Amino acid sequence: MKKILNNPKNFVNEMLEGTIKAHPEQLTYVNNDIRCIVKKNLNKKKVALASGGGSGHLPLFMGYVGEGMLDGCSVGGVFQSPSSEQMLNVTKAIDKDEGVLYIYGNYSGDILNFEMAMEMAEIEGIKVEQVICADDIASAPKGEENKRRGVAGIFFVYKIAGACADTGASLKEVTEIAIKASNNVRTIGLALSPCVVPEVGKPLFALKDDEISLGMGIHGEPGISIEKIKPADEIVNEMMEAILKDHEINKNDEASILINGLGATPKEELYIVSRGIHQILEKNKINVYNTYVGEFATSMEMAGFSISILKLDEELKEYLAKPANTPFFKQFELK
Amino acid sequence: MKKILNNPKNFVNEMLEGTIKAHPEQLTYVNNDIRCIVKKNLNKKKVALASGGGSGHLPLFMGYVGEGMLDGCSVGGVFQSPSSEQMLNVTKAIDKDEGVLYIYGNYSGDILNFEMAMEMAEIEGIKVEQVICADDIASAPKGEENKRRGVAGIFFVYKIAGACADTGASLKEVTEIAIKASNNVRTIGLALSPCVVPEVGKPLFALKDDEISLGMGIHGEPGISIEKIKPADEIVNEMMEAILKDHEINKNDEASILINGLGATPKEELYIVSRGIHQILEKNKINVYNTYVGEFATSMEMAGFSISILKLDEELKEYLAKPANTPFFKQFELK
Numbered sequence: 001m002k003k004i005l006n007n008p009k010n011f012v013n014e015m016l017e018g019t020i021k022a023h024p025e026q027l028t029y030v031n032n033d034i035r036c037i038v039k040k041n042l043n044k045k046k047v048a049l050a051s052g053g054g055s056g057h058l059p060l061f062m063g064y065v066g067e068g069m070l071d072g073c074s075v076g077g078v079f080q081s082p083s084s085e086q087m088l089n090v091t092k093a094i095d096k097d098e099g100v101l102y103i104y105g106n107y108s109g110d111i112l113n114f115e116m117a118m119e120m121a122e123i124e125g126i127k128v129e130q131v132i133c134a135d136d137i138a139s140a141p142k143g144e145e146n147k148r149r150g151v152a153g154i155f156f157v158y159k160i161a162g163a164c165a166d167t168g169a170s171l172k173e174v175t176e177i178a179i180k181a182s183n184n185v186r187t188i189g190l191a192l193s194p195c196v197v198p199e200v201g202k203p204l205f206a207l208k209d210d211e212i213s214l215g216m217g218i219h220g221e222p223g224i225s226i227e228k229i230k231p232a233d234e235i236v237n238e239m240m241e242a243i244l245k246d247h248e249i250n251k252n253d254e255a256s257i258l259i260n261g262l263g264a265t266p267k268e269e270l271y272i273v274s275r276g277i278h279q280i281l282e283k284n285k286i287n288v289y290n291t292y293v294g295e296f297a298t299s300m301e302m303a304g305f306s307i308s309i310l311k312l313d314e315e316l317k318e319y320l321a322k323p324a325n326t327p328f329f330k331q332f333e334l335k
Numbered sequence: 336m337k338k339i340l341n342n343p344k345n346f347v348n349e350m351l352e353g354t355i356k357a358h359p360e361q362l363t364y365v366n367n368d369i370r371c372i373v374k375k376n377l378n379k380k381k382v383a384l385a386s387g388g389g390s391g392h393l394p395l396f397m398g399y400v401g402e403g404m405l406d407g408c409s410v411g412g413v414f415q416s417p418s419s420e421q422m423l424n425v426t427k428a429i430d431k432d433e434g435v436l437y438i439y440g441n442y443s444g445d446i447l448n449f450e451m452a453m454e455m456a457e458i459e460g461i462k463v464e465q466v467i468c469a470d471d472i473a474s475a476p477k478g479e480e481n482k483r484r485g486v487a488g489i490f491f492v493y494k495i496a497g498a499c500a501d502t503g504a505s506l507k508e509v510t511e512i513a514i515k516a517s518n519n520v521r522t523i524g525l526a527l528s529p530c531v532v533p534e535v536g537k538p539l540f541a542l543k544d545d546e547i548s549l550g551m552g553i554h555g556e557p558g559i560s561i562e563k564i565k566p567a568d569e570i571v572n573e574m575m576e577a578i579l580k581d582h583e584i585n586k587n588d589e590a591s592i593l594i595n596g597l598g599a600t601p602k603e604e605l606y607i608v609s610r611g612i613h614q615i616l617e618k619n620k621i622n623v624y625n626t627y628v629g630e631f632a633t634s635m636e637m638a639g640f641s642i643s644i645l646k647l648d649e650e651l652k653e654y655l656a657k658p659a660n661t662p663f664f665k666q667f668e669l670k
Contacts, residue, residue: 015606018609018611263601268393273339274357275350278353278356295630303337303636325667331665
C-alpha cells in the first residue's frame with residue numbers, strides 16, 4: 001500500500017486537521033469534534049443546508065461548505081456514515097430558526113443516521129427536511145429510482161439548493177428546488193482501478209489490466225458489466241446512451257454537464273471524454289448550458305470517471321448560475 | 336495501458352477539442368491551430384501574458400488562460416515543446432501594443448522555441464520580455480538556480496503577473512513583479528508511481544511497491560534519492576527541511592503554500608500533507624497567508640505531490656489576493 005499517510009487509524013482526523021488548517025477562513029468545527037464541520041461565517045439568517053457521509057470522497061463533503069452551498073456537514077470514517085449525534089450537532093450549529101435541509105446520498109447507513117438526527121432535531125424544535133439523492137442509473141433500473149445510489153450528481157443539488165437558500169426562500173421552497181434538481185440529474189460511472197481503504201490496506205476489488213467496470217459504485221459496488229478496455233468514444237457512447245435512454249431529455253432541451261474524475265484519472269482523459277459528450281449532445285440537438293470538469297466526488301485513488309447530466313429549466317438555470325465560494329468549488333456568476 | 340483515449344496519436348488534439356468545448360466562454364484558438372489557445376475576450380488594452388510547453392500537465396497551460404492570469408498559451412505534444420511559430424501566433428493574437436511577457440519553465444526545448452518566437456515577434460514590432468521559472472530545488476543545488484527545472488511554482492508567477500498586468504502596469508513593471516515572484520518560490524516534489532505517455536504506451540520509469548522518489552521531475556527526471564515509503568509526517572519534514580534550508584525565509588515572514596497533486600494522488604492525502612506543513616511552519620513561526628490544495632501542475636496519472644512555498648511581501652500579497660477567473664483557477668478577492 002503506497003499511500004501518503006501516518007497511522008491509518010488517524011487518516012480521517014489528520015486529513016480533517018489539514019483541511020481546517022488549509023481553509024481557516026471558510027471552515028471550522030463544533031462540539032470539539034473535528035468531524036462536525038460548519039461554515040465559519042454563519043451570520044446570515046436563512047434556511048441552512050447540511051450534508052454528510054463517509055470519508056474518502058473529497059471534495060465531498062466539506063469541500064462544498066461555504067458561500068452559496070452547504071452550511072455544514074458531518075464526516076464519518078472512510079466509507080462509513082457519521083453518527084446521528086454528529087449530524088445533530090451540525091444541525092444545531094447551523095440552524096437560524098428558518099429550518100435545515102439535509103441533502104445526502106441514498107445509502108442505508110446514512111439514511112438511518114440522518115433520519116434519527118432529524119427526529120432528535122425536531123424534538124429540540126428545529127424543523128428539518130431531507131432530500132436523498134439517487135442519481136446513479138447503473139445501480140437500479142428505471143422505475144426503481146429509489147433503489148439507486150447517490151453519486152456525483154449531488155453536486156448540482158448542493159449548488160442549486162444553496163443558491164435558492166441564499167435568496168431567503170422558505171424551507172419548503174428550498175426543499176422543492178432541491179427535489180427538482182435531484183430528479184433532473186442522471187449519472188453513470190466507469191471504474192478502471194480500485195481504491196485502498198487505509199485501515200484495510202489492500203484494494204477493494206480487482207480488475208484485470210485490460211478490464212473496465214461500467215456502472216461501478218464509488219465504494220466499489222458492482223456495476224452493470226465488466227468489459228475489455230476500448231476506445232474512449234465507444235465508452236462515452238455507451239454511457240451517454242444509457243443516460244439519454246433513462247433521462248427524459250429531448251431535442252432542444254438545455255443541460256449542464258459534469259465530468260467527474262474518481263481520483264486517479266488525468267484531466268487530459270476527462271477532456272477527451274468532454275469531446276465525446278459534446279459530440280453526442282450536438283448530434284441529439286441538446287443544448288449545453290455549461291460544462292464542469294474535475295474531481296467533484298471521488299473514491300480516493302480509484303481511476304475512472306462519471307458523467308452527470310442535469311436537465312435544466314429557467315429556475316434551475318438561474319440558481320446554477322449564481323456565484324459560489326467554497327474551499328473546493330468557486331464560481332463567478334455565469335452569463 | 337489502461338487509459339481513456341482513442342488513437343494515441345490524437346490524444347493531444349482531442350483533449351484540446353474537449354477543452355474548448357467545455358470552456359467556450361473563456362477559451363478559443365487562433366490560426367486554425369487548436370494548439371494556439373487564447374483568451375476569448377481579448378479586448379482589454381494591457382500587457383499580455385503568454386505561456387506554453389508540452390501537454391500532459393493539466394491544468395498547465397490552458398487551464399490558466401482567463402481573467403487575471405494568462406492571455407494565451409501554445410501547447411505541444413505530450414512532454415514536447417510547441418513550435419516557435421505556434422508561440423509567435425499566440426503572441427500576435429494577444430498583443431495589444433503594450434508588449435507581451437512570456438512566463439515558462441526552464442526546459443531547453445521551451446527556451447529554444449520561446450527565444451526564437453521572441454526574435455520573430457520583435458521583427459514584427461512586438462516588444463517581448465520573458466521570465467523563466469526554475470523553482471524545483473531538487474534539480475540543482477543552491478548557487479546553480481539557473482539549472483533548476485520549472486514546476487508547480489509557476490502558478491504563483493502567472494497569478495501575480497496576471498493581476499499586475501490587469502492594473503495597467505507597463506511591460507517592465509509586470510516583468511519585474513514576475514521575476515520577484517519567481518525568485519520567491521521554492522518547490523520540491525515526490526513521486527510514488529510513473530505516468531504513461533500515450534504514444535509510448537508504457538510507464539516512463541519504475542518504482543518498487545514500497546519505494547518513493549524524492550525530487551523527481553514532472554517528466555520523470557531523476558530526483559535526489561529513492562527511498563522506502565515512510566510515514567507522511569517524515570516525508571513532509573524531509574521536504575520542508577530542504578525547502579526551508581534553500582529558501583531565505585525566516586521567523587515572522589509570511590508565505591503562501593501550494594500543495595499540488597501530480598495526478599493520481601487522493602485529495603485526502605494532500606490534506607494530510609497540509610497538516611504536516613502547517614505544523615512545521617507554526618514551529619518555525621512562519622505565518623501562512625493562505626493555502627492552495629489541488630492539482631495545479633500534473634504529470635498525467637503520476638502519483639505523488641509537490642510542495643511550493645512562496646515568500647510574500649506586501650506587493651506580492653496584494654497581487655496574489657486579486658480575483659482570477661480561468662477554466663481551472665477561480666479566486667474571489669482574498670481578505
